[in-house]
Amino acid sequence: MKPLNSVISACPPSGIRRFFDIAAQRADVISLGVGEPDFVTPWRVREAGIFALEHGATTYTSNAGLPRLRELICAELAERYQVDYAPDGNCVITAGVSEGLDLTLRVLLEPGEEVIVPEPCYVAYQPCVSFAGGVPVPVPTSAEDGFRLRLDVIEAAVTERTKAILIGSPANPTGAVQTREDLAALVALAERHDLYLISDEIYDRLTYTGAHTCLPSLPGAMERTVLLGGFSKAHAMTGWRVGYLCAPRPIADLALRMHQYTMLCAPHVSQLAAVEALQAGGSDVDEMVADYDRRRRVFVKGLRGIGLECPEPGGAFYAFPSIRSSGLDSETFAERLLHAHGVAVVPGNVFGAPGEGHIRCSYATALPLLEEALERMARFLGECR
Secondary structure (H helix, E strand, O other): OOOOOHHHHHOOOOHHHHHHHHHHOOOOOEEOOOOOOOOOOOHHHHHHHHHHHHOOOOOOOOOOOOHHHHHHHHHHHHHHHOOOOOOOOOEEEEOHHHHHHHHHHHHHOOOOOEEEEEEOOOOOHHHHHHHOOOEEEEEEOOHHHOOOOOHHHHHHHOOOOEEEEEEEOOOOOOOOOOOHHHHHHHHHHHHHHOOEEEEEOOOOOOEOOOOOOOHHHOOOOHHHEEEEEEOOOOOOOHHHOOEEEEOOHHHHHHHHHHHHHHOOOOOHHHHHHHHHHHHHOHHHHHHHHHHHHHHHHHHHHHHHHOOOOOOOOOEOOEEOOEOHHHOOOHHHHHHHHHHHHOEEOEEHHHHOHHHOOEEEEEOOOOHHHHHHHHHHHHHHHHHHO
16 A cells, blocks of 8 residues: 555654553552543533534624624623734634644645754644644743743754744643743844744643733734634633634635635534623633632642652643652653552653653542552652652
């Protein structure tokens, strides 16, 4: 038989899912691996989905998504971040942020063009660049300065083939939140080199140590930025698969064109549930964020208490502690911790080379389980030392 696609064949399986699949086979495992809220979707949102299903919302919607949902998204962005997107022309509802990222990269890139990706980063960023025909160019960030964007390193990586810079803030896997000043400097860099910016802000509502900065709200950013957002994390709607991209009209038009031929539309029922989440779910989000913040403070303090250095995660629901004191590399640490003590974490190296020496722990799980996980990790570290 003729060979299959070489780019996809060369892409390794997700390092996150590998550990999740192992953990799922054991009843005694405390999973800190998968980045998914442990909250069930709030009842009012589920009820809206049930009502929609009972009343026949099982059809296609317009390709761009329900007009009411686009209106609400653009209104919330305007109110929360003072960015002005038109529901018709700048906003496309996608099947999760994952599809939005894929559409964005395919629209922006010609074969061989480069996308700068600060690491550690979400595991899908670099494969999606490659799948779109582009070349991912990783640049490092460091725990020593809280995983700040290193603008000098980013600028040194720019070549004549560079087309875009892809960032996430708050970040997966580190929980890092980029400062307004650093993001403004990034916009200035993009203006100097005429680059696009892709801003994954799926965790925008999950910030704890300061206000979130929406990248397109900064001067000079909006005309060159694609904003990606959705409902999976803050609204606990991972399985509903509703996201969105907001972008300048030429980009949004082409993203919609591709969306028409590949996905058609996000699920009708899910879009109606998302409408309810925006209209009436604000208090639910506030309660979940407050709970995550409590867990964050307890868990990070606990990690430090058992001897693991851990930068302060300002957002999302991840801690990214150093495990160098154990004398083990990230893969070995994660495998031994899982098999010997039943705690599933993700080795930091799957998020890029700068992640080696770290593990990602999701604290989107119940506080008693987090405390038990810390006790098990303390016993494991004692064995290592």
